[in-house]
Amino acid sequence: MTSAADQELGERVLAEVRRTAPGAEADVLVTTSTLALTRFANSAIHQNVTDTGTSLSLxxxxxxxxxxxxxxxxxxxxxxxxxRSLAERAVAACEVLPVDPGWPGLTTSGKLAHSGNYDEETAHAAPAVRADMVRAFIDGASGLSAAGVCQTSSVARTYANTAGHQVSGLASESTVDGIARAARDGGGFADGVAKLTAVRLTDIDPAALGATAAAKATASLSPVDLAPGRYEVVIEPSAAAQVLFYLGMYAFNGRAVNEGRSFVRPGQPQFDPSLTLLDDPESEDAVGMPFDADGTVKRRLTLIDAGVTATAVHSRRTAAEAGAESTGHAIPGGDRFGALPLHLRVPGGAGGTVDDLAFEVTDGLLVSDFWYVRVLDPRTLVTTGLTRNGLWRIQDGRVTEPVGNLRFTQSYADAFGPGNLLAIGSDPVGISPTGYSIDTANRIAVPSLRLASWNFTGGSAG
Structure with a gap:
């Protein structure tokens, strides 16, 4: 995959804009992407698809x-x-639209420190390579029924504008995300999950993931019912990544902050002092482009500094509204939505392993995964959702028995508030919580976390 053809295509688009509307400001994203998925269920591959295409966003x-x-x-x-038609359609639409008072103008500068994290073998992984990864996951599950996906994707993107600014980048991404399923004696099933996202497919050990998923499934065979209430919790990286994703989307989104729809207040100690949250596109493990949809070069950004809210993330448009500078977080098609951090990372702490975190808990729960999460109040980030793929009781420092899935209703703002983050595990794990969209490729690196309180409001039925 090369970007030379995309660069030439971008210049052709801008040339047509200049011809159609001399003096117009314009920018274009040219994206050539390949997404390949190998899906499996009942321990057998049932689908292999690859899609390659080029998109123009003007x-x-x-x-x-x-x-x-x-x-x-x-x-x-x-x-x-x-x-030619693309340029003419965009110019014609301008003639019937109202004046845009928030137009921030075009970026004119910015030098890339690197062109993105890209692995040729991952970008061009053959179906047989993904099949081998699937086989290793299934073998690691030791006879349990397994299901999931092995994904590889790559993207070449060029940004160009009529102010003369142009940047290009390459990126690759791979994910193995699967469950192992064990049959319960009285009917029904117990599932365990394991997943990992990386720039390079060779950095993922699918057999280890399969073994982890199987261990969780077999440890969940005879769940007990537990009364709703507030419990101290240890949340594993998959669940923690879900929480951070929603914090990034709703709380640190510059548009939400500008419009008063977020609790984020830069400069205030809104989080536990042990928490530092980075958006780190410069990491060698970062997935995605090194520049944003406005052509702004991305840089490492501290969102929370030892519990103090440092900044929101901005596109050029939301930065202009706030009287600030873009932080390089515009997303394709996101002018109205706002800006998103796509490279979140919580540095590892001194908490050790999941067992080490649980050892300090007298009475609580170990949570493997959250799903079906819905935001009830965007400003305070009160959300509701369910546990899945593993929930266990912790008693006197030991993980003792599986618990039936529970519904929660919890403010994410409070979950990490002062005094509520009791410990941070040692080893961040890279998880993609956002599905398979190459345009918003996302790898959140977070260790397991011990929280003082999580509000469980009912069983999985309501």
Whole structure:
């Protein structure tokens, strides 16, 4: 995968904008991506798909009016008339739209420190390679029924604008995400989950993941019912990544902060002093582009510094509204939504392993995974959701018995508040909590966490 053809295609788009509307401001994203999935269920592969395509995303500002248009084409098939039509549609839309007072103008500078984390073998992994990964996961599950996905993806992206700024990058990503299922004597099943996301497929040990999933499943065979209430919890990386994803989307989103829809207040000690939260696109493990949808070069950013809220994340548009500078967090098509941090990382602490964290708990719960999470109050991030794929009682420092899945209703703002984050595990684990979209490729690195309180409000039925 190369970016030379994409760079040339971007220049053709801008040339058509200049021809159609001389003096217009415009920028374009040219993205060529390949997404390959090998899915398995009942310990057998049932689907292998690969999709490759090129997309064009164009923004044009004419006489203070902003419009966008997009086009998807087959690789190397962007005909001249299609490019011309794209530019003409965007310019024509400007003529009927109101003036855009929030147009921030185009970025004019920014030098990439690197062109992205990219692994050629991962980008071009053959179906047989993914099949071998699946086989290793199934073998690691030691006879339990296994299901999940092995994914490899790659993206080449070029940003260019009429102000003369151009940047290009390459990225690769791989994920193995699977469950092992054990049959319960009285009917039904117990599931265990294990997942990992990495730049390089060879950095993932699928057999170890399969063994972890199987161990969780067999440890969940005879769950007991537990009364709702507030419990001290140890949440594993999969559950912790879900919490951080929603914090990034709703709390640290610059648009939400600008409009008063977020609890985030830069400069205030809103979190436990033990918590530092980074957005770190410069890490060698970061997945995704080294620049954002506005063409702004990404840099490492501290969001929470020892419990003190440091900053929100901004695109050029939300930064202009706030009287600040872009932090490089615009997402494709996200002008109205805001900005998202896609490289969140909690540095490891001194808490040790999950067993070490549990050893300090007198009466609590070990949570493997959250799902079906819905936000009830965006400002305080009160959410509701369910546990799944493993929930266990912790008593006197020992993980004792499995518990039936519980519903929770919890403010994520309070969960990490002062005094509530009791310990941070030692080894961050890279998890992708957002599915399989290459445009918002996301790897959240977080260790297991021990929290003083989590509000469980009922069983899985309500």
């Amino acid at each position: 923004r044009v500002n004419v006489n203070g009016r902003t419009a966008a248009a997009s086009l998807t084409v087959a690789p190397d098939q962007a005909a001249a008339d299609a490019v």
